[in-house]
Structure formats: C-alpha cells, structure tokens
Amino acid sequence: DTGVSQDPRHKITKRGQNVTFRCDPISEHNRLYWYRQTLGQGPEFLTYFQNEAQLEKSRLLSDRFSAERPKGSFSTLEIQRTEQGDSAMYLCASSELAGVPEQYFGPGTRLTVT
C-alpha cells in the first residue's frame, strides 16, 4: 500500500490556461475526495466520489472546475480558464466505504497562477 499519490506536485500556469491534476487513491478505497487549501487556512471540501459516481459538489466548485473518476480508481480535477484566485494547494484524499471513517490524504498539488 503506497498511499495516496498526486501528480504533479507543483504547477505554475498563466491566467486563462487550463490545468489538470491527477489523484491515485489507496487501492480498494471506494471513496475519493478533493479539497483546496489556501495559505493559513484549513482545507476546504470541493467534491466527493463513491466509486465512479460524483455524489456531492461544494458551492466552492465553480463551473470552471470539473472532476472525474471514470473507472472508479484514479480521479482528475480540471480547472478551466484559471484565475489568480485559484492559486492554492489541491489535496486529494481517499477512504474505505465502510468501517474506519478516516480519510487519507495525498501530498497535494500546489498551483500557482501568474
């Protein structure tokens, strides 16, 4: 079990460009979550998948954001037409469907929009 992995770890992009991040959860974890963390704040929930179904989206997830988990394994988070306010750490977490409730986090992708 190698833990949750995220790619890339860092991304610098110009305003207006599209970016895509990938998250590979712990194998056999049915649930996958995306969070955003800005400097000096705790993570904020963005969206959540159970297997391939996206079950919940936060109001923070504007129309420019889209997430997928096509085969119920890895997930992608795409931000279209990036804005400077999108600069943040994007964290992915996974958990089992039943039993232990804790979410295991990946190392995050730090996005800088210039």
Place this chain on the structure above:
Amino acid sequence: AQKITQTQPGMFVQEKEAVTLDCTYDTSDPSYGLFWYKQPSSGEMIFLIYQGSYDQQNATEGRYSLNFQKARKSANLVISASQLGDSAMYFCAMREGRYSGGGADGLTFGKGTHLIIQP
C-alpha cells in the same frame, strides 16, 4: 458561524511537556464525527485520531488522546510527552451526518493551530 473553531493560532511548548490543543464545534446533527490531523511543513495531512458522536469513551491513539466533552461541544487534542517532531500545524475537523445536509462525508476543517516544540 464557524463550524469548527480553533482559538489558538500558535503555541510554544517545551519538549516532553503535555500539550492540549483546543477545538470547539457547532452542529445540530446528532450524528457526527470529529477528527484531528497533523500537517508538517512538508504539507501532507496526517490522520491522528477520530471520535464519533456516539462513542462512550474518549479516543486514544498512542500519545494522542481526544478529550471529548459533548455538552460543551469541545474535542480537544491532548499530546502527552511532546517531541520535537510534533512541531506542525494541527487541524480539527468534523463530518456531519445527513440531517444537516452533510451527506457528502466531506470534512469541515478549522483554521488550525501551529504547534512549536522547543528543546
């Protein structure tokens, strides 16, 4: 109103002393879970301990214990015999049940406490 309140932005503690990090929460849902995570300077969130709202006993995990006072809506983290490696940001988080529309299972985090252990 903040759902998770951590009133200590920063704390300095001498090595080997016990530490209590405060957390109060706000929910009207009878079913909820409380979590503590550690975030070192490397950035990764590390799960420490969990307390369910119906759990009768306070949770413990090694040097970590959770002082759960349901009537006061507080869930303080206690670290016994602190070590230099405990220096990090600590976040309290809550997952609410479906009564409050929290069916997402997404966690609501506080703003964190920056703990620095001094030798």
